[in-house]
Amino acid sequence: MIELDFKPTENLAHAATFTLNNMQPYYHRFDVNWQLDDIVKQTLDLTNWDIVYASNVIGxxxxxxxxxxxxxxxxxxxxxxxxxxxxxxxxDQAVALANASQAKEIKLKVFKISPALSLYQRHDFKTYQEDDRFYYMVRTLAA
Known part of the structure; x- marks a missing residue:
């Protein structure tokens, strides 16, 4: 079993590279022309975590x-x-961080064609809205 560690991101450009590489099929399909700098700018105000395995950032x-x-x-x-x-x-780590912040729910949006949809459904996320491209999902957290 692979053990992961989560550390605050130190290199936003490196982190943005994961997004740019993984999202290319979606960007192409939906005619989104994002570059690395666009992703870095969009993530500056977010809480960014590196996903680390065996001392290497893998996500x-x-x-x-x-x-x-x-x-x-x-x-x-x-x-x-x-x-x-x-x-x-x-x-699971995101849910733990949400609980630690005393959030009442955790929300996300996911492309309708994303294989991650089944992951979210297995983890009790429910669709509360949708549009042409996305499902908007929520999971209520324990009080």
């Missing part, structure tokens, strides 16, 4: 918080480490 997780909710903005895992249960471990 990134991003959160934001408001009065009611923790927003899971991103989980990106290096393709060499995907499909090994690491997304679920990152999601």
């Amino acid at each position: 990134v997780m991003r959160l934001s918080f408001d009065e009611q909710a923790c927003w899971l903005r991103d989980i990106q895992i290096d393709p060499d480490f995907q499909n090994k249960g690491l997304g679920a471990k990152a999601l």
Whole structure:
């Protein structure tokens, strides 16, 4: 079993590279022309966590918080480490951080065509809204 560590991100450009690489199929399909600098700018005000395995950064997780909710903005895992249960471990960490912040719920949006949709459904996220591209999902947290 792979053990992960989560550390505050020190290199936003490196973290943004995971997003840029992993999201290219979605950007192409939906005609989104984002570059590395765009992603860095969008993530500056988020809580960014490196996902670390064996002293190597293998992914990134991003959160934001408001009065009611923790927003899971991103989980990106290096393709060499995907499909090994690491997304679920990152999601568990996001829920723990949301609980520690006393958020009442955790919210996210996910592309309708994303394989991550089944992960979120398995972890009790429910769709509360949708549009052409996204499902907007929520999971109520224990009080």
